[in-house]
Amino acid sequence: MLKTRDKKKKEEHIDESWLIPYADMLTLLLALFIVLFAVSTVDAQKFESMANSFKSALNGGTGPMDYTSPVSVVEKSSIPVAETVITPEDDKEEDANIDQVQLEEIKKRIDKYIEEKKLSRSLRTTLTESGLIITILDNALFASGSATVKKDAVGLAKEISQLLVTDPPRNIIIAGHTDNVPISNSNFDSNWELSAHRSINFMNLLLENKKLDPRKFSQAGYGEHHPVAPNDTAAGKAKNRRVEVKILPNK
Template sequence: MNKHKKEHHEEHADEAWLLPYADLLTLLLALFIILFASSQVDEKKYAQIMHGLNSAFNGGINVFEESNSISIEDIPAKDIKNIHDYGQDQALDNQINREKQDMEAIKKKLDLFISENGLTMQLQTNVTSDMLKITIQDYALFDSGMAVVKPEAQKLASVISDMLSMYPGYKVEVAGHTDNIPIKNHEFDSNWDLSSRRSLNFMKYLLNSNDLNQARFRSIGYGEYQPIASNETPEGRAKNRRVEVNIIRNTIEAKAIIP
């Protein structure tokens, strides 16, 4: 009787090796699946396989059962970051395109006004990567050596102001520039003073024409230090005497211009 029981016990002991062998085969299978999945371009399928393996080793569904759902925990952190960065890049691209369309729309309206009023020699518009620049020659706005805005220039200020009111989300810089001929009279000690006063006075007309957000405006005088032409000729000096209304984009380099 005892001998029979002992033989029965030894028979079970001889079959115990099957369990670790089965585990080893499972691990090898899992390894080959992971290596295969890692070599594929389809990251979604890779995530699904990893999800299946995780569930299998934790007592869940079989590794070969198909699963169509992927939880956020199954996605590697770097992939989540890539998705987030892609969303941000897409939003930035949309904003850049929208701002470019805004700038082009303002430029088109201004160019039509310039053409209809015969102001092509006095005003120019230019869209860059960070702004719409409206350049106004000084004689269109002021008498020589003066900073009082001419009455006929007030209509121009009103037109520009109307367009700015249609696009209130942008910062605006009004900049005064002079040539390099020194000025010193009872009102201005230097070209710094003249350029600063001219930009400030024209900005006031822009703000008075509409209920614009004044916090988005600033005026600045550059004096003679940002010429766009040579000061060696009368024609060059005439180009340098100007006021610029710069409508600043909120993207790209524009962020470094007005904090």
């Protein structure tokens, strides 16, 4: 009878030794999640709050949740953190790129006009970092030694004025240039004066277009001092006698 009772007690006793490795596995998983969480965030306040919640759920004790801040873990982490910082210089560069694209569109429009009117011998465009330059050879606008725009060139000046209308309006410089041959008439004492009067007269014609803002315009006379070709040939001198319309960048 006694043996029967002992046998029943042994049968009623359940082997719980499997709980130890199971608990160790849970602890390791918990530690893994905590490390991942610490690496992925630097919010110490949220980390501490989460740690306290886990400790309460597990009835206290020591272990991975005893850390109160993820700072030490983050400092030891070798995972690089990529940061994108936008500086004022980046903004300026982006604005400059956009502005350059807009000037390219204006250039295409003017080039199309030059092609349609078959004016490639007298007009050309050049896009530089300092602006878009429309070059008009002086024989298309002026008689030799004169600053008066020729009658058959007045229509050309008015058509060019339409091409200068932009939104928003841009600053524009009208510059006169000559070759190095000294002026020899009673109207002008030097090539400085001739180039300056030519730029003023041409600018006045452009500004007859009321869509253009006079406050955006300025003029300059450079005489023979900014040549684009040698003055030792007739062809070179012809290239140097010119009026330039420079459309400036907005920035």
